[in-house]
Amino acid sequence: MKSLFIVSLPRSLSTVVYHVARLALRLEEPIWTSDGEVLNYDRFTLRDEPAHDDGAKYVRQEKEPELFQKLLSFAGDTLKSEGAAYKDVVQPFLLSTFLSDRDFAVLKIKRNLTDVCYSMLKMEWFYPARAAEKSTRLDDAVVEGLIRAEAAIDSIPGETIDYDNFIDNEQTIRNSLVTLYPNDKVRGFTFIDDDFRKSTEKILKRRETDLYKEIAQRVDRVKMGIN
Numbered sequence: 001m002k003s004l005f006i007v008s009l010p011r012s013l014s015t016v017v018y019h020v021a022r023l024a025l026r027l028e029e030p031i032w033t034s035d036g037e038v039l040n041y042d043r044f045t046l047r048d049e050p051a052h053d054d055g056a057k058y059v060r061q062e063k064e065p066e067l068f069q070k071l072l073s074f075a076g077d078t079l080k081s082e083g084a085a086y087k088d089v090v091q092p093f094l095l096s097t098f099l100s101d102r103d104f105a106v107l108k109i110k111r112n113l114t115d116v117c118y119s120m121l122k123m124e125w126f127y128p129a130r131a132a133e134k135s136t137r138l139d140d141a142v143v144e145g146l147i148r149a150e151a152a153i154d155s156i157p158g159e160t161i162d163y164d165n166f167i168d169n170e171q172t173i174r175n176s177l178v179t180l181y182p183n184d185k186v187r188g189f190t191f192i193d194d195d196f197r198k199s200t201e202k203i204l205k206r207r208e209t210d211l212y213k214e215i216a217q218r219v220d221r222v223k224m225g226i227n
Contacts, residue, residue, distance in 0.1 A: 001025065001184055003080055006036070006087040007095055007153055008109035009146060011119040012163055014089055016191060017109060020170070021177055022085035024187040029085060036087035038079060039071070039094065057090040058131040058145055061097065072098060093131065096152040105180040106158025107173075113150055114216040115163075117143050118206060121215065134226055143215075143222045167192070167200045 004027055008014045015035045022029055022036070029036055037043040041055025061068040071091065075098050079086060088095055099106055120128065120142060128145030135141040159176040166172040170192055177186045206212050 001027065001083060001181065002103055002105050003027065003082055003084040003086065004105045004107065004180070005095070005099060005158075006085070006107050006109070007092065007099075007156060007158075008089055009092075009111060009113075009116045009149060009153070010089045010125065011116050012089070012109045012111040013167070014087055014109055017107070017161070017166070017173060018085065018087040020173060020189045020191055021107065024174065024177060024189050025085070025181060025184065026187075027085035028083050036085055037090070038086050039075065039088050039091040053125075053127055055090075056130075057127040058093065058149065059091065060093045060131050060148075063131070063133070068094065090127070092149040092152040096155050099156050099158075106156055107176055107180065108153055108156060108158050108160045109163060109166075110160050111163035113146060114212065114219050115203075115206070117146055117219055118212055118215050120146065135222060140218065140222050143219055144226060147219070147223055147226065167196075 004021060004025060006014055006018045006021060008017075018036050021027075030038060032045050033040070033043045035043070040057070041047075042052060047054075056067060056071070059068050059071060071094050075094065081103055120126075121139060126138060126142050128143075128149060129135075129138060129141035131145035131148050132141035133144070135144040159180055161172050161176050170190055174186060174188065
């Protein structure tokens, strides 16, 4: 069975999707990192303790060609094309190149971009700013990096599931897995319960706040500036 890659922007429930997908397909989880994040040094067991932002993230070939090529070589040497499940939310530009000519099954998660920007800025996770070119303010640079990352993920061949759809119906995920693995048995699964619904309803209510609307305007303004 070909290996599976879950790819998304951060804060898109990719960990939930990763684990239900790998269990449904009986694919191996690499034990030397956590939650299948094989391109995120902060997750590696080589570290003595967990870290948040030590590793290089959102590396773009146009801005850091030498580092990009080293990371591309690392991915080629490390990742198995059969039998494993992987996940990534920190190297979208690398994967848009790496996965373009390799035979992996790819499941992409699409979440409202303002949702992601809201969450990243509130948590002060600023690493997407590394990918920015035109923005000088930090908040704008984070948004620009996420906009560019979304475009990179969109360019990767594969199946796409919408965040708003699968938080209401997990069958959406299974349908995409069946499409990716038409000749293999995909086990059923469920993860939506009352606690999950309460949590996601609370998250979606952010869209009604003034802060969310302000960030939505920022996203639109930054998009216009880079197009």
